[in-house]
Amino acid sequence: MHEIANRAAPLVRSAWDRVRRAWSAELADDRGDVPGWVLVTLMTAGLVVVIWALAGPALADLFEQAISKVSGL
Template structure:
């Protein structure tokens, strides 16, 4: 009886919305995969000409790289000894020495 009610509900939903209702997870996954790949294809077709035409912003990338390196060096200079102590404490606890 439950299967019959599900079939009736699917048919009713299909009549109201005009769309077929998914019957199984396999059908859902197939439709999801196909729609996802078609979306990615459309996005690639829109973006690929822009990507091929652009040469990039080399000075911007150099600046970002240098700023990141300076930031890491500053953090290590300020917090390096404390981080080393934390690391040593963690290793001592794991190895049973602390």
């Protein structure tokens, strides 16, 4: 068993070094993805506006019905 571990150790060490170098390069680049985040934010805001425009009247009617049932008016 030790013989297998001794033979595998350099391979594992080499793979670990490659992973560590790749992560170091990624972490060194701290510019971020500003255009991506802007796009996600704008798309989310657009979806909220579209959903609100479609469901707004139904939600307002549902709210008014609930208030009228609670208040007895």
